[in-house]
Amino acid sequence: MTHRSVATLGIPAMVIAFGSLSLLMSQAPQTARKAAAEPQRKAATPPAATSAAPAAKPNSFRTPWGDPDLQGVWNDATSTPLQRPTGVASKDILSDAEAEEFQDQLATNLSRNRRDGGSEVDVNRAYNEHWMDARRLKVTADHRTSVIVDPPDGRIPPLVPISAERQKEHDERAAALARFNAGMPNTYLDFDLPIRCVVRTDMPPYMPIIYNNDFQIVQSPGYVIIAPEMIHSARIIPVDGRPHIGKDLHEWLGDSRGHWEGNTLVLETTNFRPDTNIFQEADPATFRLTERLTRVDARTINYEYTVEDPHTWIRPWTVRIPWTRIDPAEQMYEYACYEDNYDVSHFLGGAREREKRGEVAQPIPRLPSVQ
Amino acid sequence: MPNRSLAVLSACATIGIAVAAVMLMPAEAQQAATPQQPAAGQLGRSAGQHALDIGQFPPYKPARLPDGHPDLNGYWQSMVSADWDLQDHEAQPGPKPEINGVYGAGPAGQSIVEGGEIPYRPEALAKKKKNFETRAMVDVSNDKTWHALGDPEMKCYMPGVPRANYLPYPFRIVQSSGASSPYMLISYEFASATRIIRMNSKDEAPIPAWMGWSRGRWEGDTLIVDVSGFREETWFDRAGDYHSDQLHVVERYTPVSPFHLMYEATIEDPKVFTRPWKIRFPLYRHMEQDFQLLEFKCEPFTEEMLYGRFVKRPAS
Numbered sequence: 001m002t003h004r005s006v007a008t009l010g011i012p013a014m015v016i017a018f019g020s021l022s023l024l025m026s027q028a029p030q031t032a033r034k035a036a037a038e039p040q041r042k043a044a045t046p047p048a049a050t051s052a053a054p055a056a057k058p059n060s061f062r063t064p065w066g067d068p069d070l071q072g073v074w075n076d077a078t079s080t081p082l083q084r085p086t087g088v089a090s091k092d093i094l095s096d097a098e099a100e101e102f103q104d105q106l107a108t109n110l111s112r113n114r115r116d117g118g119s120e121v122d123v124n125r126a127y128n129e130h131w132m133d134a135r136r137l138k139v140t141a142d143h144r145t146s147v148i149v150d151p152p153d154g155r156i157p158p159l160v161p162i163s164a165e166r167q168k169e170h171d172e173r174a175a176a177l178a179r180f181n182a183g184m185p186n187t188y189l190d191f192d193l194p195i196r197c198v199v200r201t202d203m204p205p206y207m208p209i210i211y212n213n214d215f216q217i218v219q220s221p222g223y224v225i226i227a228p229e230m231i232h233s234a235r236i237i238p239v240d241g242r243p244h245i246g247k248d249l250h251e252w253l254g255d256s257r258g259h260w261e262g263n264t265l266v267l268e269t270t271n272f273r274p275d276t277n278i279f280q281e282a283d284p285a286t287f288r289l290t291e292r293l294t295r296v297d298a299r300t301i302n303y304e305y306t307v308e309d310p311h312t313w314i315r316p317w318t319v320r321i322p323w324t325r326i327d328p329a330e331q332m333y334e335y336a337c338y339e340d341n342y343d344v345s346h347f348l349g350g351a352r353e354r355e356k357r358g359e360v361a362q363p364i365p366r367l368p369s370v371q
Numbered sequence: 372m373p374n375r376s377l378a379v380l381s382a383c384a385t386i387g388i389a390v391a392a393v394m395l396m397p398a399e400a401q402q403a404a405t406p407q408q409p410a411a412g413q414l415g416r417s418a419g420q421h422a423l424d425i426g427q428f429p430p431y432k433p434a435r436l437p438d439g440h441p442d443l444n445g446y447w448q449s450m451v452s453a454d455w456d457l458q459d460h461e462a463q464p465g466p467k468p469e470i471n472g473v474y475g476a477g478p479a480g481q482s483i484v485e486g487g488e489i490p491y492r493p494e495a496l497a498k499k500k501k502n503f504e505t506r507a508m509v510d511v512s513n514d515k516t517w518h519a520l521g522d523p524e525m526k527c528y529m530p531g532v533p534r535a536n537y538l539p540y541p542f543r544i545v546q547s548s549g550a551s552s553p554y555m556l557i558s559y560e561f562a563s564a565t566r567i568i569r570m571n572s573k574d575e576a577p578i579p580a581w582m583g584w585s586r587g588r589w590e591g592d593t594l595i596v597d598v599s600g601f602r603e604e605t606w607f608d609r610a611g612d613y614h615s616d617q618l619h620v621v622e623r624y625t626p627v628s629p630f631h632l633m634y635e636a637t638i639e640d641p642k643v644f645t646r647p648w649k650i651r652f653p654l655y656r657h658m659e660q661d662f663q664l665l666e667f668k669c670e671p672f673t674e675e676m677l678y679g680r681f682v683k684r685p686a687s
Contacts, residue, residue, distance in 0.1 A: 348681030
C-alpha cells in the first residue's frame with residue numbers, strides 16, 4: 001500500500017520475518033519430509049472444513065457478456081503458514097480458541113514493544129510493524145493450519161535429487177544471499193529480484209507477504225487481467241483458446257492462458273525464464289503451474305494453485321488461499337519500485353566503504369523463532 | 372521506430388473502399404468530379420482517397436460493448452516519432468555513434484503539437500536545454516539529486532502520461548462493461564507500467580504517482596481521461612521537454628475506424644507553460660495473428676549504468 005520504493009521487503013523484513021510461521025516465499029524446501037511418512041489419503045481431497053465456504057451458485061456473478069465475474073480489488077493476506085507446523089501433522093483445522101491464541105502469539109512475537117532481543121531486533125520489529133498489513137496477522141477464515149491443502153499433511157512434498165548443475169546454481173544463489181545478508185554484496189546481481197525491483201509478488205503463483213497484498217481484476221470479452229499492486233504489472237490473460245507464445249520466448253512472469261471450467265477460471269502458465277528462481281527453486285524447464293480462481297461469494301475468491309515439477313518434488317502439491325474483497329475506499333496505489341530504489345546504491349556503496357575500512361562481514365541478527 | 376512491425380492493414384482496407392467507391396461512380400460523374408480536385412485528380416484519385424492521404428478519417432460508427440460505450444479493447448501503438456521530440460525534428464544520431472553507428476539513432480518527424488511549438492515560459496526553456504544536454508547522464512550517488520540527470524526513459528523509469536502513449540512500444544486498453552467494474556486499465560509494454568482509470572470518479576489523487584491519477588468519463592463516443600497527481604520527474608521526450616508537479620493532462624480517445632483511435636491530449640502546467648497546448652496523433656490497432664504484449668522489463672538493462680560504480684571489481 002506504499003506508493004514508492006521501499007525496497008523494504010529485502011532488508012529486515014526478509015531476514016527476520018515471522019520465524020517459522022512465515023509465509024515467505026523463501027521458506028526452505030529442504031524442510032520437506034521423507035516420502036514414506038506421508039499419510040495414505042486421497043491426494044485431491046481437501047480438508048473437510050474448507051468445504052464449509054458457501055458454494056458459488058451457477059450463473060451468479062456474471063459479466064454482461066456471460067463470463068463468471070471476478071472483478072474487484074482483492075487481498076490475499078493471511079498469517080496461516082504455507083506449511084503445517086511440525087508436531088501437529090494430524091491437525092488440519094484450529095478451533096476458534098486455538099486460532100485466537102495463534103494470532104495473539106503472533107502479534108506478541110512481532111510486537112516492537114517486547115524489548116527482549118537487543119536493540120537491533122527492536123529496530124527490526126519496529127520497522128516491520130510500520131509496514132505490516134494488519135490482515136497479515138489473521139489466519140484464514142476456515143482456520144486451516146497451513147495454506148497447503150494437498151498433500152494432506154500440509155507439508156511441501158519431499159525433494160528429489162537435483163542435477164549437479166542446478167545444485168551449483170542453488171549454491172551460487174545461497175552464497176549471494178549470504179553476502180547480502182552480511183551487508184557485503186559484491187554486485188546488484190547479489191540481490192534477489194524483489195530487491196532489484198524486477199519482479200516482486202507479481203510472479204505467479206501469488207503468495208501473501210508483509211504488505212501490498214492487493215490485486216485488481218478487470219475483465220473484458222475474451223480476457224481476464226490480474227494487476228497485482230506490487231510491482232505495477234498487469235497480467236493479461238487471454239481466455240479465448242489461443243496458443244501460448246513460441247517456446248523461445250521467455251518471461252519473468254511466464255505466459256498465461258485461461259479457460260473457464262464452470263465458475264472457475266483455470267490458468268496455465270508456461271515460458272518462464274530459464275535463469276530465474278521462479279518458485280521454491282523449481283526447474284523452469286519442467287515446472288508446471290495451474291491456478292484456479294473461483295468466485296465463492298460477494299466478498300470472496302478462492303485462489304488455488306497446484307505446482308508440479310518432477311525435477312524438484314516427488315509429487316504435485318496444492319495451496320488454497322482465500323482472497324477477500326477490499327473496501328472500495330481502500331484503493332490500489334502505484335507501487336513505483338525501481339524509480340527510487342536507493343537501497344541498491346546504499347547497500348553496494350556501503351559494502352565498498354566497509355571494505356576500504358577493512359571491516360569483516362557480520363551476519364545480521366535474526367529474530368528468535370516462534371516455535 | 373516501432374519495436375515490432377505494425378500491420379498497416381488499415382491502409383489496404385481504406386484503399387479498397389476508395390477504389391470500390393470510384394468504380395461504382397458512373398464514368399461521366401468520375402470525369403465531372405476529377406477536375407474539381409486538381410491535386411488528386413491529376414493522379415486519377417478520388418477526393419475520398421485524397422482525404423485519407425492528408426489524415427482525414429471518413430465518418431465511423433464504432434462497435435459497442437453491452438453497456439453501449441464504444442469498445443476500445445485492443446493492442447494499440449502510435450507510429451509517430453514524438454518520443455525523440457514532440458516538435459519538428461530532423462534525423463539524429465544516437466548518444467554514442469562512434470560505438471553504435473545507426474543503432475540508437477532517431478528518425479526525423481513532424482511536430483505533433485498543435486501550432487508546432489510548445490509554449491514554454493521564457494525562464495523554463497533553459498531547463499529543457501539542460502535536460503537535453505544531460506539526457507544520457509546519471510548519478511545515483513546522492514538520494515537528494517537522484518533524478519537530477521538523465522532521461523527517465525533511459526533509466527527504465529515509468530514514462531508518465533502522455534509519453535507512454537507515443538513510446539515506440541505497444542499497450543493494451545482494458546475496458547470492462549457493466550456496473551461491477553468501474554475501472555479501465557491501460558497496460559504498457561514499456562517497464563510494465565500500468566494505469567488504473569477510475570470511471571466517473573471525483574476522488575483527488577491521494578499521492579503523486581509516475582503515471583498520474585486517471586479519472587475517466589464518456590462524452591459521446593469519446594473517452595475522456597483527466598490525469599493529475601503526477602510526480603514531476605517524468606519527461607515528455609528525449610529532447611528534454613518536461614513539466615512540473617502542476618502537470619494536468621486531459622486525454623481524448625475517439626474511435627475513428629475499426630483499426631484506429633484518434634488520440635488528443637491537452638497539456639497544462641502554469642509553472643512551465645504560458646498556456647495549455649495540445650498534441651494529436653492516431654493510435655493503430657495491432658492486427659498480427661495472436662498479438663500480445665511481451666515483457667519489456669528493462670531494469671536489468673540499466674543496472675550497470677546506474678550502479679556499476681558501486682560494484683566490486685577484481686583487483687587489476
